[in-house]
Amino acid sequence: MGPVTTLTVLCGDLKPPGMRDVEAAAEVRYTGEAGLAEALRGADALFVYDFLSTAVPGAWHAADRVRWLHIASAGVDPVLFPALRESDVVLTNSRGVFDDAIAEYVLGVVLTFAKDFARSLDLQRESRWQHRESERIAGKDVLVVGTGPIGRAIARLLRAAGMRVTGAGRRARTGDPDFGTVHASGELPRHLPWADYVVAVAPLTEKTKGLFDARAFAAMKPSARFINVGRGELVVTADLITALKTERIAGAALDVFETEPLPPENPLWTMENVLVSPHMSGDYLGWRDTLGEVFAENFRRWLAGEPLLNVVDKKLGYVPGAV
Amino acid sequence: MGPVTTLTVLCGDLKPPGMRDVEAAAEVRYTGEAGLAEALRGADALFVYDFLSTAVPGAWHAADRVRWLHIASAGVDPVLFPALRESDVVLTNSRGVFDDAIAEYVLGVVLTFAKDFARSLDLQRESRWQHRESERIAGKDVLVVGTGPIGRAIARLLRAAGMRVTGAGRRARTGDPDFGTVHASGELPRHLPWADYVVAVAPLTEKTKGLFDARAFAAMKPSARFINVGRGELVVTADLITALKTERIAGAALDVFETEPLPPENPLWTMENVLVSPHMSGDYLGWRDTLGEVFAENFRRWLAGEPLLNVVDKKLGYVPGAV
Incomplete structure (x- = not known):
């Protein structure tokens, strides 16, 4: 023995x-x-x-x-x-x-933005009937930054829902089964201007730390929404807050943060165009x-x-x- | 001339x-x-x-x-x-x-229920970090009551997202391209017990008026969510309110109502497990x-x-x- x-x-x-x-x-x-x-x-x-x-x-x-x-x-x-x-x-x-659960979560926040559900809930809390027009998601452009299994599950689900998805990963290539085109993450700002939704799901490494900084947000559309289901440290949080406050981008859905739990005094909690969730996107029953x-x-x-x-x-x- | x-x-x-x-x-x-x-x-x-x-x-x-x-x-x-x-x-x-916009809306409320987004938003309004587990939508059963073009668009999109969809329409049949199986609306209570989500999108006629009554809600799972994007009069509203209050069903997302705008004193506005929106599901930009x-x-x-x-x-x- x-x-x-x-x-x-x-x-x-x-x-x-x-x-x-x-x-x-x-x-x-x-x-x-x-x-x-x-x-x-x-x-x-x-x-x-x-x-x-x-x-x-x-x-x-x-x-x-x-x-x-x-x-x-x-x-x-x-x-x-x-x-x-x-x-x-x-x-x-x-x-x-976590792959498929996170993909569902991302599709859910995309639809929450497009259909203005947060505003509907706020109006419901005031018993106020206020008709608005909302957005379609079909045909909208998504850039998924991170081409591992979670990014792939996101790409497949968003494509199934009619969105146009490309990826950003370590090296550029075409003909990818899930993404079609993958851009090089190193050239991210060149590829951000096309995206209606930008999804951060890259692994946190020395190369990806702080990838989403003022320069990246400046390259996005003013109508773009940023979704982070990767790691908080992929983002320069102060730059993100500035981009949101100045309406440089239209919104953010954040499930991960540099400091978790997100401290109660953090301005992200109370910003109109931000959806905060407590690092739970992959945690299904x-x-x-x-x-x-x-x-x-x-x-x-x-x-x-x-x-x-x-x-x-x-x-x-x-x-x-x-x- | x-x-x-x-x-x-x-x-x-x-x-x-x-x-x-x-x-x-x-x-x-x-x-x-x-x-x-x-x-x-x-x-x-x-x-x-x-x-x-x-x-x-x-x-x-x-x-x-x-x-x-x-x-x-x-x-x-x-x-x-x-x-x-x-x-x-x-x-x-x-x-x-309206077909595809309403389909996106339905997928959005399904994900809002599954991912507990309303609770996340309420917690966000209090700056409270509270991790929860949430539900998958893949593999869940949906019964779409109404097999016209809007019901079909809903079926196609929910199927693309991994859900299992059947329909209920005027006559029962199999081999439907969008639904596979279509049950007869006349026998609705027999087919409700299997559904995790029940979507009402039938045209309002003498046959469908009040289709969703106490008997229908009693036939649903306690975990079922009811979604109405058809007409308010498809539902006996008092019966729906009772079913929700007694937790006979788990929730409802309602875009249409017997009286529109929904009067401020209507209890649906303030019920915890209800999502109210102001007849806007198909009204995209x-x-x-x-x-x-x-x-x-x-x-x-x-x-x-x-x-x-x-x-x-x-x-x-x-x-x-x-x-």
Whole structure:
């Protein structure tokens, strides 16, 4: 009998579901942020179930034998610190869990803008009947910045609803099955002027941090709406606020923020042309079960020595593939 | 030279756009409700541009030579009074103008329910960050009651977004290109229990008036949402309010009402699980121009003695065809 495998699970009060098989095969240490360093000592693997935690880099000094880290999210930026990046530790993510739910969310905010639903709700709260004309979405142009699986799911759904979608990714190309044309993110301002809707869903990397800045917003149509379901740090928030205040762009729907929860004093909460939601676009009923299943399958593979699913290229900052 | 053709146009302060060719070919009398009877005397045709007006039946006694009535809406119930129904006057409508805009509106309210956007907006108004899980729409069951062009556009768009759609219409059948299965509206309660979303878009006729009553709501799932983009009179409003108050159904999105504007004291305005909009689902930017074009083309045909478009079967109460 070989030595017992030890797994550390970083979680809050809520343990991940579906861990029965994992617990039968390994010693599992559930811990919050405070106990993380201690729980990492001697552990073979780390499951970051509390994917919003920023505690891993500070506790990593204690990870004396971790060979695999799995995170219960699509974005891996909270665990891509230099020591991990330079190590031989394998990093896997939960690619695929959120794709279609986020796509539905994006279509929902597009329709909320087009059909002026926020105004309808405000008028309803005052029992006021005020007819307005609203916009069609068919034929409108969308630029999806980020051509990973979530961006692709968004492209497919918006196209199915009659919109015209192109993408922006690491390298320009044509003939993409979901986007048709993909522009280079490095030349973003050149391609923004055509879009009625701009969707940010790129992974957060050194290249994409602050991609949406004053220059980007200045390149958009005054009628454009900006939708962020990626990461708050893709945006220079002060520049976005200025663009909205000066009506340089027409609106924004934001599910992610540089600081989460968004502080109550942040002006985005109260701006007329902004829809704020609390980082929930991918979190459909049942998502936690699916996250547990994704981890359990990878854990089974890891114990059996089989290739893991969703291995992140730590230089790129995401799972390479149809990107 | 034959006698001059006279056209009466019932409109409010807003005249229909695109009437230049019509005015060149006929004497056009623009009138409000008060002057309608006088303007009908000696007129050959009536264009009801103010399609919400109920003034036509009361002024019809003066229509001594009208042979054609065109209405700037899809629903013809405001002009299907007995004297018109029994006359030889040809009735045409504006079928097709609203289809795709209404379909987008329905998809928008479906997503608003599924993604809990109304609650997000209420929380935003309080600057409160409160994460929730939300619903998927893919795979959910929709029953569209009304299989005319608007119902078909709704079915196509919701299917494209991944939903499972069936229809209910005058007669049951299978193999419908847009619905697959169409159930008989007469047996509605048998088919309601399967639907996550029930969409009312049938024409208002003696057969469909009050179709959605206590018995219909009792047959729905407690989690079902009811969406009305047809006519308020399709619904027994008191029964709907009871079903919502007792949580017999989960919600309603209502764009049409028995009385419009919806009176400020109506409880629907303030109910938590209700979305009220002011009869605007089909009224996209540019709709008035399109309504003008549809009339102008039919007027050209009428003068030329060509077959008119969108001739209503006055016994059925709608344009027969792919229904």
